[in-house]
Amino acid sequence: MKYLAALDRHDMNAWLECFAEEGSYITRENHDAGLPVAMMLDDTRARLKDRVKFVDEVWSGTYEDYATRHFVQRFECTQGSGGRVNVRSNFIVSYTNRQGGSDILVTGVYEDDIDLSKPEARFKSKRAIMDTVTTPRYLVYPI
Amino acid sequence: MKYLAALDRHDMNAWLECFAEEGSYITRENHDAGLPVAMMLDDTRARLKDRVKFVDEVWSGTYEDYATRHFVQRFECTQGSGGRVNVRSNFIVSYTNRQGGSDILVTGVYEDDIDLSKPEARFKSKRAIMDTVTTPRYLVYPI
Amino acid sequence: MKYLAALDRHDMNAWLECFAEEGSYITRENHDAGLPVAMMLDDTRARLKDRVKFVDEVWSGTYEDYATRHFVQRFECTQGSGGRVNVRSNFIVSYTNRQGGSDILVTGVYEDDIDLSKPEARFKSKRAIMDTVTTPRYLVYPI
Numbered sequence: 381m382k383y384l385a386a387l388d389r390h391d392m393n394a395w396l397e398c399f400a401e402e403g404s405y406i407t408r409e410n411h412d413a414g415l416p417v418a419m420m421l422d423d424t425r426a427r428l429k430d431r432v433k434f435v436d437e438v439w440s441g442t443y444e445d446y447a448t449r450h451f452v453q454r455f456e457c458t459q460g461s462g463g464r465v466n467v468r469s470n471f472i473v474s475y476t477n478r479q480g481g482s483d484i485l486v487t488g489v490y491e492d493d494i495d496l497s498k499p500e501a502r503f504k505s506k507r508a509i510m511d512t513v514t515t516p517r518y519l520v521y522p523i
Numbered sequence: 524m525k526y527l528a529a530l531d532r533h534d535m536n537a538w539l540e541c542f543a544e545e546g547s548y549i550t551r552e553n554h555d556a557g558l559p560v561a562m563m564l565d566d567t568r569a570r571l572k573d574r575v576k577f578v579d580e581v582w583s584g585t586y587e588d589y590a591t592r593h594f595v596q597r598f599e600c601t602q603g604s605g606g607r608v609n610v611r612s613n614f615i616v617s618y619t620n621r622q623g624g625s626d627i628l629v630t631g632v633y634e635d636d637i638d639l640s641k642p643e644a645r646f647k648s649k650r651a652i653m654d655t656v657t658t659p660r661y662l663v664y665p666i
Numbered sequence: 667m668k669y670l671a672a673l674d675r676h677d678m679n680a681w682l683e684c685f686a687e688e689g690s691y692i693t694r695e696n697h698d699a700g701l702p703v704a705m706m707l708d709d710t711r712a713r714l715k716d717r718v719k720f721v722d723e724v725w726s727g728t729y730e731d732y733a734t735r736h737f738v739q740r741f742e743c744t745q746g747s748g749g750r751v752n753v754r755s756n757f758i759v760s761y762t763n764r765q766g767g768s769d770i771l772v773t774g775v776y777e778d779d780i781d782l783s784k785p786e787a788r789f790k791s792k793r794a795i796m797d798t799v800t801t802p803r804y805l806v807y808p809i
Binding site for chain 2: 695737739740741742754756757758768772773774775797798799800
């Protein structure tokens with residue numbers, strides 16, 4: 381929930397805080413599409429931090445901002461060992477442009493490996509597998 | 524949940540019943556848009572009742588009816604004092620026109636102040652902050 | 667949840683497993699539209715099995731495949747007798763075509779009669795009442 385809220389208010393530091401110290405994040409297109417190239421691949425803390433820096437500083441002012449709303453539908457939840465849990469959810473992200481019209485930005489599946497052994501739940505890894513290839517706009521923020 | 528169900532079946536009296544005696548309802552456009560004008564502002568019981576009357580009686584027959592489906596994604600929930608709870612949720616409302624095509628009507632955030640001290644939960648206040656400005660049709664029913 | 671997951675991965679046998687031995691499935695258009703014709707009506711186990719066979723074997727290769735994501739918003743839940751429960755939920759199904767663009771396929775209401783008396787919950791009956799009449803494509807899979 382914090383993850384969704386962080387992204388929808390474009391708070392990249394809060395997004396970073398959702399990941400464990402050794403957490404990773406990857407978005408890629410749907411398995412079946414036969415396009416194995418990851419769009420975003422942040423497999424170390426340093427790369428996660430880089431993404432925050434790029435969105436907040438490097439790209440700042442170079443893109444047209446946009447509003448998103450995330451919705452998730454959990455459909456599978458399996459207990460792992462050591463306080464780990466694997467969750468799979470459908471996601472749909474809506475998108476509102478500057479003119480105020482709303483549309484679907486992207487849909488797909490989250491595959492999350494979550495560490496519940498600490499007081500605050502964190503992602504060990506989060507994979508966002510997108511159905512949507514031709515998004516109505518360039519993606520700046522993670523999904 | 525009763526709130527969503529009431530709106531989706533266009534039952535304005537059931538909608539009214541979701542509010543506490545001194546409850547208020549407001550919809551307005553996104554904070555960031557710099558447009559502070561509320562689209563709907565019902566800050567007293569009398570104004571809430573007026574809205575029911577307008578939709579059910581005054582406007583009756585003057586607009587093309589439309590079907591909606593509400594979906595909410597809660598992302599924040601904080602306990603207040605005296606059995607009060609503050610909840611923030613993303614919402615997406617779909618819209619189906621008379622021709623039977625479905626689209627996104629509006630997306631945004633609900634900011635709810637809920638009174639749980641009575642047997643039935645009621646809204647002390649409900650704010651619907653909409654991302655979408657150019658909705659595909661004129662809004663008759665509350666969001 | 668298993669139901670949604672089965673459909674979104676096009677696993678018709680897993681879909682069948684969500685129904686009780688004497689379970690039934692029906693999709694039809696919105697009550698108010700005055701079109702009482704059911705689009706899909708599988709009121710016996712044999713007809714449910716037939717649907718699996720049609721999608722998996724008979725129609726195989728005759729249609730352009732498409733990806734769906736199901737999202738549900740439960741809004742009513744009433745306890746029946748003998749471990750039965752009646753649930754009503756809004757649903758929205760997104761659709762991604764081969765070109766990779768996503769849109770709304772269909773919205774509506776599920777009316778589910780669920781048997782919780784066995785270790786695994788099963789549908790006694792599932793009705794999908796669709797708002798959307800002019801879907802962006804021919805429906806192959808159940809909703």
